[in-house]
Amino acid sequence: MQKDLLIRTAxxxxxxALLDLYALLSPGDxxxxxxxxxxxxxxxxQIAGSAVLLGLLEDKVLTTCTTIVIPNLTKGGRPYAIIENMVTHPDxxxxxxxxxxxxxxxxxxWENGCYKVMLSTGSARRSTLSFYENAGFEQSRTGFQKRRLPKRVE
Structure with missing residues (x-):
């Protein structure tokens, strides 16, 4: 864990700075x-519990992810969260x-009562998958998607 990383909402x-970081996530996008x-x-x-989070060192935006908390009608009405657009500057x-x-x-x-947090990645790189596993996420379930835009190319 990087203790001196300042995390705040965008x-x-x-x-x-955020759009420059996203350009590294999907070059050509x-x-x-x-x-x-x-x-x-x-x-x-405006969605309760949701935010675009930024991680800064010395006032430079180096990492980001978006967290969306989704209301739910199962699990006793407890919401769940989705993390998307996770990227850290390569350097x-x-x-x-x-x-x-x-x-x-x-x-x-968790502070917003979510019973789970989900994320998905379009990457098949072992290093990316290992990163998420080492961060405490487990690869589970089977995901499907229907796309309007083409998948990113690695």
Whole structure:
């Protein structure tokens, strides 16, 4: 765990740094326009317990993930959370930053009464899968998706 990593929610002032980080997640992906990014951050923050989280060292955005808390009608009405768009700058990998922000996302979910946290990855790289396993996630279930945009290429 990276103890000196500052974790906070993203704001409009973070959009350029955040979009630069996302460009590393999916190179060649269409970049979100800043106005839409600002609106989407605002919309995400209006969902109870949900946020775009940033991890900063020395005021530089180095890692991020989005946590969405979803109301539920099973499990006694307890919500669940989905983590998406997890990325750490390549120069900062292997230092515990990604694990720290995932822990913060899970803590946020638990604080909001979630009974589980799910994430998926489009990567088949062993290093990526090992990262999530080492962060405490287990590969389980079978996932399906129906896409409107093509999958990212590794």
């Amino acid at each position: 704001s409009a002032e973070d959009i350029d 269409e970049r979100c326009i800043p106005e839409l990014a600002e609106e989407n951050i605002r919309r995400i923050s 900062a990998r292997g230092k515990g930053l990604g694990t720290t922000i995932l822990d913060a996302a899970c803590d946020r979910a």
